[in-house]
Amino acid sequence: MQPSSCEIPVTLSSAPLISVLAQLSAPDTEMEAVFASLHRWLDEQLHAPHFLVLDGPSLSYRGSPLSAAQLMSDQGLIAHLFKGDTTLVLNQADLVARQLSKQVQLLPPKPHAWIGCPWRDPDGHRGALIVFSTDKHRYDDDASRLLQQVADLVRQALQSRQAQSQLLALKQQQKRVEHQLAQQEKLLSVQHRVTQLSRQLLPLNELCSQFHQLMGQLLPCRNFYVALLQQEAGQLEFPYMVDQFQRSQAKTRPLARGLTEYLIEKGAPLVLNAAQRRYLAETGAAEELGQVARSWMGAPLVIDDEVIGAVVVQDYQQQNLYGDEEMQMLSYLAAHIANIIIIQQAHRSLSETQQALEGAVDERTRALQHEIAERRRIESQLRHDNLHDHLTGLPNRALLLERLDQLFAQRRRNPGFNYALIYLDLDRFKMVNDSLGHLTGDSLLMQVSARLKRCLRGSDTVARLGGDEFAVLLDSLHEPQDAMNTAKRIHKMLSQPFLINNEEIYSGGSIGIAYCDNAYDNPQEILRDADVAMYQSKAKGGRQPVVFSSTMREAAQKRLRLETELARAIEQDQFEIHYQPVWRLDNEHLVGFEALVRWQHPRKGLQLPGKFIEVMEETRQILELDRLVLQKACHQFAKWHEKYPRMARLSVSVNLSSEWFSRQNSLDVINSILRESGLTPEALRLEITERSLLGQHEQASVVLKQIRRLGVRLAMDDFGTGYSSLNYLHRLPLDIVKIDRSFTSQVHTEQRARDVVLAIVHLANALNMKVNAEGIDDIRQIEVLREMGCHFGQGFQLGHPIPAVDVPNYIAGKNTKH
Template sequence: MNNELIKVLLLEDNQVDLPLVHEMLSESRREKFVLRYVDRLQHALDLLIKEQFDVMLLDLQLPDAYGLSALIGVQTLAPNLPIVVRSEVNDEQLAIDAVHSGAQDYIVRGEESSPLLIKALRYAIERKRSEQSLAYLAHYDPLTDLPNRELFRERLNRAQERTKRSGYMVALMFLDLDHFKDINDTLGHDAGDQLLKFAAQRLKHCVRTEDTIARLGGDEFTIILEQIEHKKDAANIAQKIVDEMSQSFLLNDKDVFVTMSIGIAIYKEGDQTSEELIKHADMALYAAKAKGRSNYQFFEAKMNTLITQRMAMVKNLKLALERNEFVLHYQPQVDLSINQLVGVEALLRWQHPEMGLLQPNNFIPLLEETGLIIPVGEWVLHTACQQCRLWREAGFPRVRISVNLSAKQFRQLQLVNTVKKTLDETGMDPEHLHLEVTESLLLSNVAETISILNELNDLGVHISLDDFGTGYSSLNYLHRYPFASLKIDQSFVKSITRNSKSAAIISAIISLAHNLGLKVVAEGVEYHEQLPALLNMKCDEAQGYIFGVPLSSATCETMFKNIFNQNSKFYVRKP
């Protein structure tokens, strides 16, 4: 903000404060503050319609508005305006409530000084920018600028509601690029990212402006077509997309041909829930791929045979725990400042008797849906803690172990007792156990969530916020929970050297976390060029394929021997 002109709107009914505030702001050497003054909320709202301001100083005791109503009035008209609340000494709690309701900071009248006031305004502007960036990341994919999964679900629900009133149909399309993995493997991930951007642009040319295109992750896209009168309307758009995607893409100065498969489900008034509609579109996409790819298929009831296969998978999952078919692999976590191993994350795998070693994305969703995640989650926790004890008994230096808690596990009444019992039975030092939770479970039953996390924290275990930035990323909740660390999701780390927006957001997250006393772990670090960027931003720790793939317990022991017995650093894999 050096040499920056900052327009400040002072909303204060006591005109005596105007020269005082003006004098304090004039002492700034870094910025030039331009101060405007109004004494009524309505006057401020009228002015905000005509002019833009960089920050507002807001009195909560106005002749035409008192308390949070003044704040709400400003936020409704100017939601992007940073706000610093001025409060009386005896009314500081109201100012604190205002900050919890969306104001960026507050100062107490009578305790103001020029440095304090200027610092509060600077902080409010920076915090608002961070909040807006995180809000964007919560709803949009940074690579393609398309709505993400979260915003997609919101818009799908709204589209279904509108259909009930309009009588039109909604067509939901699930789309993905055929053999996209081959592009990543042969041309590299940069080319893969570029292809996703090109694909997003082509999709925009094929639909109307009022339709929603979203990227769910990887090469998976979805389109919501509203106000569809006939099934053929969706078919025409789908064929247009198939034809458009069949044209060559220029990647790394080469013409590359990639096709797209599409599954379509039609929604008529009240005939399906959003989850059923999504499932049907996904089944139709599977059918399109089964029919040779580069085509579209509408959902048909006979596709429900896939459910039979799903039921067989569920049955096998129930037997898997009894047959000891689940195994844990452990991925190294490295302290970036000293390049040393400090921990591992326990990751679940299924050693299927017929299909071999299955990755979690092939069965975790079914565990969640069926509730099997609870007994399996308990097995993971117990096995990980037991393994940590065995490593300690084998003479290896203590490393911490991170275990993921699912939302269903977290909501169990006996969770805290289960963790305590596991610690007691395995002899695990709670100091070396990190439990990872995701943002989504923080959004409901807040008081209960805080209570559970505090009880876990009282046991001595550390709580880590996983996949930060992929859910409802709000700066407001971080200080309310006993987190020891947060993990930046790999989708942001992946583009840290190629996307200045992602780099700026990661830097802001790290700075925020450190200010709150939290450590930061970067997930999904795969490339050497990502390390200097993370070190520059003072990221504490990292994990990813550049340090090592998830390892079996036996391979982990070999790694420990190589590192600890030789007292060596943790060297990254060669490029």
């Protein structure tokens, strides 16, 4: 327990102690001197040659020659004192006893008497007053009470000192905040004024003067200038400059290696102290021109990412005046000056433009009528071009639809008004284009256009829809037969030869007719139906025009459904491969199989290629089908070669469509399938038709040679049915020629067929090629073909196409279902 006020010794009221405590409470006194005075007072009162003050975990005062390490040992008396919270008085006997019991470890010189008074504040902060003597002395209870009371007073004084220090720190922080707010208010005021000035159309030097005055409120900027780069003139222009050492400033100076040029080159704000400027001078990067500044700062003037100049402030007396805040303010000002320059340039340009416009207004007025007339002419021409075919000059699809719209409206007003649409597609136009060239094809289209015009009345419309397709719109029909009569005239006209470059060219055409019907909702529908009728005419050989009927629409819808089903069939892998055996005719050995695709329709069952191949060719789905068949056949034969040694010598033939020669990666696809399947290239035969080469034999030749270099064998299918068989045969890297079944079927009955086949065999032998006759359906055909020297054959007589699961049994000579 601490003694009450009446128990406090008189010595506590001594003036020296009161003075010491008062000084200790003051936050601005030197604690070391105050504690030294307290030490002297305690030494007088209770013999304290050694005196320690701990405030927190470290010594605040050490009035002892002992080192801090000796005093603050983990096993020393101070650590022992802090294990409790009460005053500890240890005389010689107590010290020895505690050392022997290893409670403490006394380091020399060892104390003879020792008092420690600890305290702990409510926040856990600890402290202590300690006195000890190394000579023979003994502390009694009075000494302990005195030191305890002094410790309490010291603790209170330190708490008061800390509170006053915190209060003082808060006041200082408040002053700093008030100063910052004042500075911020001044900064905002300056920025607001800068913004206001920037909007005034004053001369640049006058604006810069006011900017200079405003900047002086924020930073030392007695010396201030604005420099503009004039690259073509090789100089700097100074629209504004105030410098205490240059009373008569020049408006310009030549470009040099000055700090301003260095700043413009860097294109970023710079604050350069003396050391940095010396370094730039020593390295030759930049040098100070004129009077050397002690503080230097600059910001670039930037317009559209191009540096056009700089704003610079400098001071010749003081160092390190500028920092980040000053740089930000100068950059802010530089941005406004750059905007002012942009605005002034725009005003000058506007003024010059206005003068130029005023000078040209008379001339423009005179030319205006001419321009308006020319514009109308161009607009008329553009409209004509947008609505007419550029080659033939005929109306195009857009104009045809406009006129159909007009007829639709007229029929709604007058139900007795009749019209019809004729859709025309030229026959053999692609062959003309591919064989004789596009110029000849264009000439043919122009002659067709001229003949169509002669076949029609003045009120009728003939349009070119694109490519070799035309449409004829017949209005005000009295009888439906009028449209058929016109179509027949057109058909007869197209059957006549066309004379182009002194050569007669026959074309012909397929024609469809659609009559007006109240069921039509828009022109596209009647155009669609006329197109459907035209395709019906083409399917019948184009011999006569065909009138659209509802059954044709059903057929078109059926065709659309078929296209959709085929797309789904590819996606769901509904196609399977059947294999037809290929035999060597002289020794009757099996040499391979031809892969033939079948469609396993989910409702209709197995479908032969005749049901879907033509549609897939027209929709370009044939590419994916060919890839699928090639992939399946190669993987299947690779497995058979590995599993059945007797099949290792057998090859597989796969048909490729004409689309393979127009795809960019055809070679990569074949190579990739061979690599993935593991089938050797020599075991693969790729078959092409003469029709697939039509119009692209040069490109096909390149692709086929690349395929042949892989080791894959090539065969021409259906040979003898094309237009230029002999022309292709000697130019392509073929291994096998397949005689079309139309010749094979008659070889045993018709001498003409035998002559053709024999000619093909002799030609193939001369070109070092083999001959395969397909479509052998009679045993007599085999004998005739063998006598002619035909190498291979296939057909129902030699073996029907069989599913993949039956091929191993077929090889083994077992019965199959086919």
